[in-house]
Structure formats: C-alpha cells, structure tokens
Amino acid sequence: MKIAITSIGQQLSDRHDPRFGRCDYFLIYDSEKGLQKAIRNKGQDASGGAGIAAAQQIVDEKVHVVLTGNMGPNAFNLMKEAGIKVYQCNAASCAEALELYQNEKLTELTQPGPSHHGMN
C-alpha cells in the first residue's frame, strides 16, 4: 500500500507540512518497500487550483492514503472521487506521521477545511 505524506523536505526525518495544496513535497512511502521517493508539489507553482494540481499528482502516483494537516473542499472531493483516504495529522516529523498512522492513531478526514480561494 502506498502512503503520501505532505512534507517540507525530501526525507522522513523532515518536518511534516500541514498544508496539502501548497506543501513543498509529497513523500511516497510503500508499506512493504519503505520510502520510494519525494515528489515536488506542482500545486506550489499554481496561481489557482493548487489543491487540484496536488490531488492530480497523488492520483497519478496511485497512492492509497494521504497524511496531511487539512485539505480544501476541491481537493477533498477529488480524493473522495478517486477513492483515496485522507488522514488528518498534526505530527512534527514525517516519520512520526507515519508511525501514528501505522499505529492507527490518526482519524480519517470526513469533511474539508476552509477554501483558500473562495471556490468551493
């Protein structure tokens, strides 16, 4: 199973980024093979629709689960549409986020956070 963690760096030891659409990197972690790669979030460069650009990358990576702080309504609905589960997480590091998830300490996000661009 593949897990994406929003991160400010490219390592598991880096700080977990609470933002989804505007996070720096997604760490792609495979529950069998460990950390696969860090991909730069294209949503960072988007003038609009950052959450959608980010969501598209997550889908393209065939991820099953996302660990992040919060998610706007557009991205949230797209994740639902694509059948990807989103878990809300306030961990300090990405490694800690992963550990909390693996120990079933995180709750699934059931509704989106506020929209950033007045679009919902």
Added chain:
Amino acid sequence: MNIAILSGKGGTGKTTVAVNLAQILQANYIDCDVEEPNGFIFLKPTVQKSEQVKVKYPVIDKDRCNLCGKCVQVCQFNALFNSGKGILTLEKLCHSCEACGIVCKEEAIQFADREIGSIEEGQSANLKCFRGILNVGEPMAVPVIKQLLAAAPAGLNLLDCPPGTSCNAVSALQYADAAVLVTEPSVFGFHDLKMAIKLVQGFNLPFGIVLNKWSPEGSSYKEYLDKENIKILGFIPNTREIAEEYSKGNTLNEIPEINKVFSDIAREITEVFKCN
C-alpha cells in the same frame, strides 16, 4: 470618452465621486466593480434591460474519453482532473481557453455555456446607468467587465472601477481614455495611491487625483503630488454631513457646499481631459 474612476484600495469614496460626478457632468455611469456594484444604491435607476454573461466550459463525453490525460496536462488553470475513472471539470477554475478541446484526439470534449453574471442597463433621471454583476461564489470577474465595457455607449462615460490594482481594475482600465484616482489621506492610502499612479502611468493615460476626506493633516499628500507634478483635481472635505447622506444612500449634490466641490472637480476634469 471613458473616464475611469479608480482608487488605490476599497473604501476611499470612489463610488461617491463617480455617482456625483456623473450627475454633474451628465455622463453615463458604468459600475465595473462587479464583485460589489453599489452605485445603483445611490443613483436608484429603473432597470430596463438585463442580459446574461456566459462563459464556456468543457463537457466530457465519457463514451469517447480514453482517460489519456492530455487535456489535464494542457490546462494551465488546473480546471481538469483525472480520477482514473473519469475526467472531472472544475468549472469555476476554467478560463475558457479551449486548449483542452484542441489536444483531445478522441473528440470527447464539447463546450457548453454557463452563466457567471449579468449586465443591467437603467435610467436615473436623465442619466443612463449600467452595471455588471458577478454571481456570488464566482471567482472570475473579467468576462463580466469585458462584456459590460464592450457594450458601453458613445459619449462621456464614467467607469466606476474595481478597487485596487488587481487584474479586475486592469481589465476595466483597458477601456479608459483618462483616469481619476480617488484617495484619502491615510498611511495605507498613500502606498496604494502610489501603486495606482504607477498603473495609470503604465497605460499612458492622462490622469488626476481627487483627495477625499480631506483635512489639513493630509498635507504630505499634497506636497508629494505637487513635487511629482501630478494634477490634483480637487479636495472633498471630511464632514459629518457627507457621511450621513452616504449612509442613507443619497448622492451629495443636494448639499450646496458639496455640490460646489463636485462642480469644481467636474470643471477641472472637462478642462484637463478636454472632454466636451
């Protein structure tokens, strides 16, 4: 001739200046502040005509689409999303560029129209009044502003522009032949005024300044403008009477002293911009 009434930011009295000048100059009033058009509150026109503003958006034919994702890649605005099961359109992000339709080799994309706002035309005494209205929740004002100003009548038009130096203000300015910048003496007002000055200079438009809520404390504004050789069209005093009439939704030309202030500004405008 189109004269844009601009402000560095919201709340500087731009609409007050625009509606009162329209009355004195007997100009057509056009409210381009489509996110918050409130000039009609003061001019109270009877609306005679209304037309929809529509934009195009892609509609995906699921039977033809093979989920190749080319449309998603080409969209600069992240308005398309490939869930792996289908292509979803985020209509509000779509800029109607139609690039997705061009790259789709399966002919799976058709374009349909959706309404994002409207344009109204009305009459207040002998003034023609127009306004654009952007529907609540719609993020893109530019198509409404364009349709409004493309249909502007001949003669002297005052364009009550969107506040600030946003792309909405820029799109209204593209139709302007001259500009009046309304500002009020406060620190924030000053910074925003400089930005607005840069903007109109960039468009090479003749322009002048109206200093609203004027009191002698604002003299540093006057010094700056004099030093830069920028034309001051007039000063509107900071009085309680103005605030009261404004809050009642009245224009100010019934107050004799204020009527004189606006008449002086109108005369300056006619001279400086050489309109009728």
